[in-house]
Amino acid sequence: MDESVIRADPNRTLIPGLVVDAVVRVPYGAHPSYVQGYYDRDNEFYLMWDVLSRDPERVGAWLDEWVYGLSDHAAYVRKLGTETLQRLKPGSALAPGVEYGAYR
Amino acid sequence: MTDLQPSQRGTYSPAELMVVAAARALAGIRTVFVGVGQPNLACNLARYTVVPELELLYESGVYGAQPARQPLSIGDPTLVTGATSVVSMADLFGLHLQGGLVDVALLGGAQIDRYGNLNTTVIGSYSEPKVRLPGSGGACEIAINAGRVYIIMQLKKRAFVERLDFLTSPGHLQAGTITRQMGIPGGGPQLVITDKALFDFANGEREMQLVSLHPGVTIEAISAEMGWQVRVAETLSETAAPSADELAIVRRLSAGNTSQRAGEA
Numbered sequence: 001m002d003e004s005v006i007r008a009d010p011n012r013t014l015i016p017g018l019v020v021d022a023v024v025r026v027p028y029g030a031h032p033s034y035v036q037g038y039y040d041r042d043n044e045f046y047l048m049w050d051v052l053s054r055d056p057e058r059v060g061a062w063l064d065e066w067v068y069g070l071s072d073h074a075a076y077v078r079k080l081g082t083e084t085l086q087r088l089k090p091g092s093a094l095a096p097g098v099e100y101g102a103y104r
Numbered sequence: 105m106t107d108l109q110p111s112q113r114g115t116y117s118p119a120e121l122m123v124v125a126a127a128r129a130l131a132g133i134r135t136v137f138v139g140v141g142q143p144n145l146a147c148n149l150a151r152y153t154v155v156p157e158l159e160l161l162y163e164s165g166v167y168g169a170q171p172a173r174q175p176l177s178i179g180d181p182t183l184v185t186g187a188t189s190v191v192s193m194a195d196l197f198g199l200h201l202q203g204g205l206v207d208v209a210l211l212g213g214a215q216i217d218r219y220g221n222l223n224t225t226v227i228g229s230y231s232e233p234k235v236r237l238p239g240s241g242g243a244c245e246i247a248i249n250a251g252r253v254y255i256i257m258q259l260k261k262r263a264f265v266e267r268l269d270f271l272t273s274p275g276h277l278q279a280g281t282i283t284r285q286m287g288i289p290g291g292g293p294q295l296v297i298t299d300k301a302l303f304d305f306a307n308g309e310r311e312m313q314l315v316s317l318h319p320g321v322t323i324e325a326i327s328a329e330m331g332w333q334v335r336v337a338e339t340l341s342e343t344a345a346p347s348a349d350e351l352a353i354v355r356r357l358s359a360g361n362t363s364q365r366a367g368e369a
Contacts, residue, residue: 033179034181036181036184040181041176041177041179041180041181043176043177043180046176046177047176090181093185093186
């Protein structure tokens, strides 16, 4: 991303560059949590996990299938499948642009 | 939590009356600290009935929430859509809650004692728990700093106990004005809303006292579910049954809710 994009909207920078070593693009990196505006919280996953996590054997099996058995996060997202990703797609709620004023 | 389906005998369930009673108690309130589950239903019902201007605050740092669906967790983005502000939890707890800006907080717990002290931490001993619960979370801070605390719990003998297994959130501690002497700023528990009756603490000892029985419930039925000798207020009333409007809104709000659990997922 171009630096000018950041500088155009500094009030929305929650983590200043000073404390960042790298920025890596990971689509659906927060799943089963959400990223506002991009995908929803996967509540079905949390409900499933609530039941599954009571049994250590099932947790082990889940980890083998969904974590250790996959090459990377992109494979995890592919395994989630388009139906899940479609279900998590939010509607649009675009905020209008902001006039910050240029104080030269 | 309680099943919200209407009972076979009546036109509304005890859990629905519980939500309705909690909503009515929010009349005249400006800001309320909301939890997921029944407190969430109650606050949103209040917004549609007794207090449209009620400002809903959620622990995740959301102000003026108008959730379009029932949140399963305080970390649900539906709380953010259309809200007035989203701040850090540090600001919410440190500046606004401790600053005395929260009028009412709705809390629940696994155990409560006669002074409204709550346990949301552990059943059994702390070192060898029978059940480890998700508390405290923000509950202790909220209990101490909110102007008033309303408690929503099912009346059950295993929950209304003589002695807590663990004190997570102080109510009126060992009675009277001890919390004031200790410098606790909030007003503490004022109301306990259950599926069978309402209790307040309006006596010198700040002891939980029965003030209102839900329709069809007897004092004997109350006593049977309490771990101590229940104190009865001088004036005992009967809780009004939910109106058709209240019921319709509760059911609309509950619809599409994927879980009635009080815990955070």
